[in-house]
Amino acid sequence: MALSKVSLALVGLLSLVDAFGPGARSIVHSTILQRSGQLNAEYDYVIVGGGTAGLTVADRLTESGQYSVLVLELGVFQNGSSVTTAGMGYLGLLDPAIQLQFPSVPQPELNGRVADVRVGVMLGGSSGMNGMQVHRGQKEDYDRWASYFPGNKSKWNWDNILPYFKKAWHFHPPNSDVAAENNITYDAQYWGTTSNIHASWPTEMWPFQKTELAAFREIPGVGSPPDSGAGLPGAFWYPASVDPNVWLRSFARPGHWDGIEAARSNYHTLTGHRVLKINFSNGKRATGVSFVSANTTSAANPLTVTARKEVILAAGTIHTPKILQASGVGPQALLQSASIPVVVDLPGVGANFQDHPFQVGPSIQLTNFPFFPDPNQFFFNNTFIAESQAEFDANRTGPLTIASGNAAAFLSMPVIAPTAFADIATRYEAQDAAAYLPPGTDNDVVRGYNAQKKALAKAMRSRGAAFYNFFVRGTSNEPGPILLHPLSRGTVTIDPTDPYFALPRVDYRALTNPADGDLLVEFTRFTRRVFATTSLSSYNPVELAPGANVTSPADIIAELRGRMVPSSFHPVGTAAMMPKNLGGVVDEELRVYGVKDLSVVDASVMPDLPGAYTQQTVYAIAEKAADLIKARA
Incomplete structure (x- = not known):
């Protein structure tokens, strides 16, 4: 999306805020880049995914002004009624412009039926298309994770x-x-x-x-x-x-992107681009990512950007394991079948899906x-x-x-x-x-x-x-x-x-x-x-x-x-936070096993589902992740 169009969208939303009266505040937002040529050569942190978790972590990492952050998002800025409307929250699930929707593989135990896989694809991610329900589950869910x-x-x-x-x-x-x-x-x-x-x-x-x-x-x-x-x-x-x-x-977008208190020159966002893989130096250290325009269909001559401190995956339960596997981090046999050089044989990547x-x-x-x-x-x-x-x-x-x-x-x-x-x-x-x-x-x-x-x-x-x-x-x-x-x-x-x-x-x-x-x-x-x-x-x-x-x-x-639907669009578990010898992908610090300077901060790290829908838990994970990342900076 052109910068002028983004500006117009923000002006339109600002008008809504002004019209809605007491308590409303002006909108100041992260610097959104019009094209990849405006990128810095390197940032302290490169965040893959500008959704619920990615924007939360980016906000917290940039608020002190000490660190520079780039968010790379496949989708673009969306501000239509299906995104912003408070009532009739189902509208987001009906809008193909803000989601990626595709069929699962056939399910033998469901009479061979396929299920819809739906992923929010826009700045703000699935928090901009969900049912807006806010509950967090039971104490025992999180004590079980710790166990x-x-x-x-x-x-x-x-x-x-x-x-x-x-x-x-x-x-x-x-x-x-x-x-x-x-x-x-x-x-x-x-x-x-x-x-x-x-x-x-x-x-x-x-x-x-x-x-x-x-x-x-x-x-x-x-x-x-x-x-x-x-x-x-x-x-x-x-x-x-x-x-x-x-x-x-x-x-996440109004709360952690255009809802920040002051413009931050250290917080860049590039929408409409697909991350292909994470780049590693010396075989094991994540140094940045390779990416292309979302409309590109060839991996030849990708763009690259460097992360001085960490690459942070926030692409969600469906795409985080895909990016890890495409980068050589995942089950060895799968990577070899795709002719992908193995960086780390990590069999839990993509497993444990719920x-x-x-x-x-x-x-x-x-x-x-x-x-x-x-x-x-x-x-x-x-x-x-x-x-x-x-x-x-x-x-x-x-x-x-x-x-x-x-x-x-x-x-x-x-x-x-x-x-x-x-x-x-x-x-x-x-x-x-x-x-x-x-x-x-x-x-x-x-x-x-x-x-x-x-x-x-x-x-x-x-x-x-x-x-x-x-x-x-x-x-x-x-x-x-x-x-x-x-x-x-x-x-x-x-x-x-x-x-x-x-x-x-x-x-x-x-x-x-x-x-x-x-x-x-x-x-x-x-x-x-x-x-x-x-x-x-x-x-x-x-x-x-x-x-x-x-x-x-x-x-x-x-x-x-013949009737059950296997998804409420609350996917978790494909980069589970568990010990490596239990099939884990990330440790308690959310760092990917076997490599350096690579972490995951989205719903894929949940080892099992909470007894609730996942929106509130993803925000909490992202808030905690930001503190963990800053503590090791």
Whole structure:
């Protein structure tokens, strides 16, 4: 994008901020380069990826003025309504201009179906196209990460990542009338107020949401934490990533790029360019990257830039392993098949791939639904939208402040399957780990999965770890739950025939571990129980799929194979933070094993999924990463 167009886009956004009144502040932004010829020959840090993590780390590294930083981003500056709109947060997922969308490899256990792989491709990354939901999971998720490093449990446990959750967000309490009407509880001790990434609340909620939440709390063992950020399971309200000063989506670009306090000549950004590989000197030290224009299809004569201190990968769970592998860091056999010289044989690169499957339980329709409006009607009714737009324009209130929703149940296995959870955990723990991993999986990766298996079996037995998630949408038609800790593991690899330009091969390997099926049978049974035995039964629920007559475990799983979606667009794990002998790719300092001056700071470092959607956790990882990097500068 030409510099003049970027300037016009910023002027347009500045006008919006001025119009939106109190609390708005002028926009000053990083120096965006018009063309590669304006680059410095070298920077202290070169960051690959200008998304959620990359822009957060770049902001923190440049704020003192001590270090120079270049961010290289495949996408460009986008400021359309699908990016900025606070309400109707689903718009980003429908906009092909801001994402890369392509099919996974066919999934044999899903009847050969493929799944959509979607990656935010713009300045700001996936934080500019997500559903804006802000929840962080349970304490036990982060203590589990720390347990993979038994000699040093202090770096990534709950107590030590909580300060970064607080640093990452500027929390705004809900309006008192909204809190009272919906029984919203919050505790500001779990939040900060200094970040330019905002967590706030709509001016109203869908009226049925509080009814659904109350029904979940009728189930024995379902609690209501004092705050969504307290690290406890339960059924509760949580904020959205919306800036209430301007009622726009709050994401990495306005928060960490054009939301910085003063123009920084030490912070450069070049959009519209594809990083091909990391360059190494003396075989092992990362010295910079090779890259081309996003429109180029040849790796001949690439551009290069040098990093004096570190190359920092923030390209995301799908593209970070692709870049590592194309650079010679990854499984030796894969690299040799692509004729890529091996820098480090690191078998964990691209392994351990996980995402949150959804539509993993019954879809329910409430045939007696007296609440108005029904979100299902709202999003497809032009009259409702027009009336809501008029209210929003006049008062900054109404349904257009709701985003994607602000309530959910995050529940443990002892709560949803009180008579079955122990047996499921025991059978899962007794598995031969290698039996359900990809054929030929390296022994280190197998050992790593064994460590995860032990930890996740423990989590199944705990009331403090959530496996079941039901997004409380306040609508007459509920699509079913989400599995927070899938036990199957997939892969992300380069295409050996074209490692630089071909799309990566993404294989979710959904339902390849039979223990996932055991969990999903219990999800189905529990969801039926919620709608049949609580106050929700008065709304005449009808099961649309699989159908109330489908009751045997085999029949439930067979039906799910034709309907389950293996991705909620929360991919993690392909450059896992674990010991190297457990298939890890980065250490606790987020440094890549076997090389120097190369780190990874995005969702790919999560060894396993948190019991929540991943936005808030990625920001916290990036905030902590910035401190780790500065400490070793």
